[in-house]
Amino acid sequence: MKLLIAPAAFKGTLTAFEAAQAIEAGWTKVFARHDLSLFPFANGGEGTAELLTRQRGGEFKTYQVRGPLNEPVDARLGLIDHGRTAVLDVSTASGLRLLHPEHRAPVQASSYGTGELIRHALDLGVEKIIVGLGDSATNDAGAGLFMALGGRLFDAHGNLLGDTANGGTIPALAQVFHVDLANFDERIYRTRFELVCDVSNPILGSDGATRVYGPQKGIAEDQMPQFEAALTAMAAVLHRDLGIDITRRPHSGAAGGIGGMMMAAFRAEAYPGARYVMEHCGLEAQLAEADLVITGEGRSDQQSPQEKVPLMVLDAAKRMRTPSIMISGAIINANELMLSWPASAMFASLTELRPLPDVLESAAADLEMCTYNLARTMKLSLELGL
Structure with missing residues (x-):
């Protein structure tokens, strides 16, 4: 499988590159032989x-x-x-x-x-x-x-x-x-x-x-x-x-x-x-060659700022007919987002309420574990022939 990892920065916790590395670490614990490409997405800000x-x-x-x-x-x-x-x-x-x-x-x-x-x-x-x-x-x-x-x-x-x-x-x-x-x-x-x-x-x-x-x-x-x-x-x-x-x-x-x-x-x-980054870095061409794309951000909600990076990745993946998964630190109004965002599936890496310093300190580990559990679920589906 060819997997494209294209997250945005998890603002205040992880750069886009750090987030991509955490997702990569979680995935390779289950699928060590998959072909992974990292595309830590930025839209004019840091990175x-x-x-x-x-x-x-x-x-x-x-x-x-x-x-x-x-x-x-x-x-x-x-x-x-x-x-x-x-x-x-x-x-x-x-x-x-x-x-x-x-x-x-x-x-x-x-x-x-x-x-x-x-x-x-x-x-x-x-x-x-x-x-x-x-x-x-x-x-x-x-x-x-x-x-x-x-x-x-x-x-x-x-x-x-x-x-x-x-x-x-x-x-x-x-x-x-x-x-x-x-x-x-x-x-x-x-x-x-x-x-x-x-x-x-x-x-x-x-x-x-x-x-x-x-x-x-x-x-x-x-x-x-x-x-x-x-x-x-x-x-x-x-x-x-x-x-x-x-x-x-x-x-x-x-x-x-x-x-x-x-x-x-x-x-x-x-x-x-x-849009500038997408055009100058060939994101759509990479999406066309991928079997699956994972994107993400620190917080997903309906109050999306202009040019919400993960949403643009998901839209592009849909045009390329590439399945897509969204992993966010937190998802607000998850039911509404699931119906309106073009992701095949959405997951939140924050699974319990903790003091903010603890959340910031464990952001990479939480993201890695969420990806690991996602990969395990996919592996189980393959083993069951689903």
Whole structure:
């Protein structure tokens, strides 16, 4: 049997690759000789660069850059297409995963390190840079990234604004009056930028970057107005000085506004993440060759975010007439989901109520055991000739 293992990340517990490994471990305990292929799915968030690089036969390079709070971090990018294309994730340099929840400080958090990583990619002489925008710790409208590549921001009095990593703050960005590109890295204009987005939210408004995703980055309710003011000022200046209105543009709110900054200053094109990954990694071709596909995620419910990765895998499997199984950490309203999602079967790996720290610690073991029991059930069916 050819088995394709294509889970999404189990948010807060397992990366997509770790989830795929756990499923593989559980399955091979029963079916050691099956042909297994791992396709840890990402849709613009953490793991996107790794998936694209591995599936396209590329190589990785690691650089030290600034983390979201100006601490040194090792950030990785991938090289594909014989070195002509670089692939990187915002999360590797400016991601939530780099900060303990108690240490999140969005007023100071900067995307500067992502700009540094882009500069390293440009140093490699690439023709195209693909940027996965999900899971950022920042909400600075890409100001840090912009400055890392030579861009400058001034207030109405001609004073240069520092990026948050250099002592500037989000409230200071609300004073921005002019965008200056005189020292902007000219290689950017010779490079194609493609943004892989896990959300389509605009940069401003009730459905914008701050209101929707700010709380998970540590933005308190009483801080919302100052963040919205900063992003509003940035959007207005980008529109006036660079001629591109990102105010309500889809995907401009991705990664705390990095999407909008790169659309305006880099002339980047934005794409829905899951579909982009599916097309560029040949998922449907792999599904067509598989006898069975297993996908999964941390929590399945009817409040599915845009481009729910497992659901897209299941839909694609249905088109390819490949049987599919869904394994989630938890399934909410299971009866309703079973009737509406195109999975051949659905399973939950969490079998008992436990304190959250215990759930997080045992996520991989629970997923492995669930897959093991699934494989045992399939083996029994085969032995019984069912």
